[in-house]
Amino acid sequence: DTAVSQTPKYLVTQMGNDKSIKCEQNLGHDTMYWYKQDSKKFLKIMFSYNNKELIINETVPNRFSPKSPDKAHLNLHINSLELGDSAVYFCASSRGKDTQYFGPGTRLTVL
Amino acid sequence: GQNIDQPTEMTATEGAIVQINCTYQTSGFNGLFWYQQHAGEAPTFLSYNVLDGLEEKGRFSSFLSRSKGYSYLLLKELQMKDSASYLCAVRGLGGSWGKLQFGAGTQVVVTP
Numbered sequence: 466d467t468a469v470s471q472t473p474k475y476l477v478t479q480m481g482n483d484k485s486i487k488c489e490q491n492l493g494h495d496t497m498y499w500y501k502q503d504s505k506k507f508l509k510i511m512f513s514y515n516n517k518e519l520i521i522n523e524t525v526p527n528r529f530s531p532k533s534p535d536k537a538h539l540n541l542h543i544n545s546l547e548l549g550d551s552a553v554y555f556c557a558s559s560r561g562k563d564t565q566y567f568g569p570g571t572r573l574t575v576l
Numbered sequence: 577g578q579n580i581d582q583p584t585e586m587t588a589t590e591g592a593i594v595q596i597n598c599t600y601q602t603s604g605f606n607g608l609f610w611y612q613q614h615a616g617e618a619p620t621f622l623s624y625n626v627l628d629g630l631e632e633k634g635r636f637s638s639f640l641s642r643s644k645g646y647s648y649l650l651l652k653e654l655q656m657k658d659s660a661s662y663l664c665a666v667r668g669l670g671g672s673w674g675k676l677q678f679g680a681g682t683q684v685v686v687t688p
Binding site for chain 2 (some may be wrong): 510
């Protein structure tokens, strides 16, 4: 009965690799988000999709590419991983601009 | 843009009350949220204010003054499980859709 789920929970990879993180929500929400939380615990918006349309695209390297196949899913693909990409990535969802509900996070470690 | 300030850390004893302040400067305001985040876990929603005044939810209350750019989260009858980071987040207007700008969080340590 998980509301917002992410896979994988942990991801350890080498510099230069390409990886994907998946997110799914079963709340019937129409808006989904990706946030990055760095080592200082600062939570920062990266992208947002509403009804599969990109509506927020912050200043993020174009190595990061989000994809929303449908309203319930938002994936994040990262090319050519760098050390600075190490962080916890949180997916969230909401109904329109209402309260956002977060997934459990994916801890990415780039070696 | 938006600047959001909150204290880095606060310590209080079990059963006590703690007030976490949050000040913000924003070019547009459409609501303020408080989230709780335990170490290694996801942020969980606590409260929401869009109009001035106090919102009470059990042991937690949140206050907003839009004219002062100020909010606080009040935690009463502290329990050990309340030890966590508390995040203040401001929602902008219009084209920024549901974009939330988060503060750096206040780490609350509850001692026996």
